[in-house]
Amino acid sequence: MPKFLHTADWQMGRTYSRFDAEDGAALVEARYEAIERLAALATEHQCDAVLVAGDVFDAQTVSDRTIRRVFNATSGFKGPWVMLPGNHDAALAESVWSRAKRLGAVPQNVYLALESGVTSLLDQGIAVLSAPLTQRHTYGDLTQPFAEMETAPDLLRIGLAHGSVQGLLPDEIDSTNPIAPDRTTTANLDYLALGDWHGVKQINERTWYSGTPEPERFRNNDAGYVLIVDIESPGATPQVTRHETARYQWHQWLETLSVPSDLDELLIRIGKLPEASVLDLKLSGTLTLAGDQKLTEVLSIAEARYRSVTCDRSGLQLEPTEEDIAELHADGYLGEVVQELRESQQATEEGEEAAVARDALGILAGLLKPKDAEVAQ
Structure with a gap:
């Protein structure tokens, strides 16, 4: 019975210039603590993996110290992490991800999904189909190739993407990085883990946004959570529970x-x-x-x-x-x-x-x- 933790939109390296220096520093620190809390949650609930659906970093130009601190904060969970580039940290030819690898900051249990394809976690019973952003904005659906990606029949097919499900999100954010609302059906996915919308949002029984684990703006959209997803076997309906991680x-x-x-x-x-x-x-x-x-x-x-x-x-x-x-x-x-x-x-x-x-x-x-x-x- 594979179980994984779904999170996204950490936005590490984000600054809070509108606040006093002391308050801004505390809000920054809370984001590192949120990673530590979700790692502890994954361990406590005996999750098989942690999937991060984009925007781990707020910008390509974050400091080396920020990069190292992010990966250090994941140490509380020893299982596999799969991290996807989003629009803030797209997998450019030269990116925050390539810098992280040069620094030797990426632990062995962290898989960077820098290219479209499948990450097979055989011991965990999970195949992660990834649609990384390789530029900040795209106008084609990068999850479309999921339908052609082959996986072993005994592995869960879990999609990992960052973008806007078309026609179902408010605030008119359907302009870039589109995702078809029926992608789980057309690609035979057991679950589609999404990032970009900063609050918890269910699209259908197999498609969810996890939101950011620590709120960073004034918007009442259920921010400050992660999702733990339990799927008994391929084809079974996901059991999704949300867990609060926010400090503020x-x-x-x-x-x-x-x-x-x-x-x-x-x-x-x-x-x-x-x-x-x-x-x-x-x-x-x-x-x-x-x-x-x-x-x-x-x-x-x-x-x-x-x-x-x-x-x-x-x-x-x-x-x-x-x-x-x-x-x-x-x-x-x-x-x-x-x-x-x-x-x-x-x-x-x-x-x-x-x-x-x-x-x-x-x-x-x-x-x-x-x-x-x-x-x-």
Whole structure:
């Protein structure tokens, strides 16, 4: 009863320039840890092989250190690994793969499927039919030759490819590296292991995307898993189970604040996130000065608690209530400044001037905040 682990889209060498250096470094490190976790899973579940369906590396130009660290991270599983070049790490004449071989970094139990063909794992009962990308984009279906590839009748026929199943994926990504949705039928495959879509996705009972084992973007598409596939014998229906490997959860929230309860609910949701969270907030609507102070305080606590927190307040307007102004004791000249800032913000609504007025209101509120209120908090 052959069993294998299906994974893809490791994107090793990826950088996170939008984050602070400390957070970016932690996110990079999590990707190496994900490889170690999936190797441990393969060992724990007594898998016969690990199949990596493309984009092991994020670019051809990754450092030698990255190459060595990737292969070192696979050491937790001693069985065979079959790695396929994808669009980010295509098998060019001179590529990250040829460099890895020159470095002597590729372990003996790792098979690099750099050419279209069959890798027969006789002891494991598996024949891997590979369709590597030899350039970043192709417009023909590289899995078409699978139908002509011969394998021993007692071996599972497992396809390994990287691309877009035509007509079944969202976001209009059907333009390059096409794969026919009926390839398992036309090529008599027991299973087709795919990469390129970064979340777990079932195409049919024999065709799956595993997604990336560690999320790297804000997209709710079931990223952060690997698949363990159990097939009793050639022709049997695959039993596919997904196993979580992600360390960090990525959340992107677009929130409109209209009434105080909107803010209260948002702050409760922020407080309930797991510590291994990457949170990106984009806020619009209106806030009172008291609400703005409360939001600032909660975000400050969250920034220290979670892996990363970013918040875009450019769509927010501050609307001080009479109670806000009374608590600030902004009489005379200060009261006039507060009123001018309110009017400036409301007059422009959007753009740099509105942002300056909004920020100035927030800063002024913080400076004028009663000392007893600060002590109470």
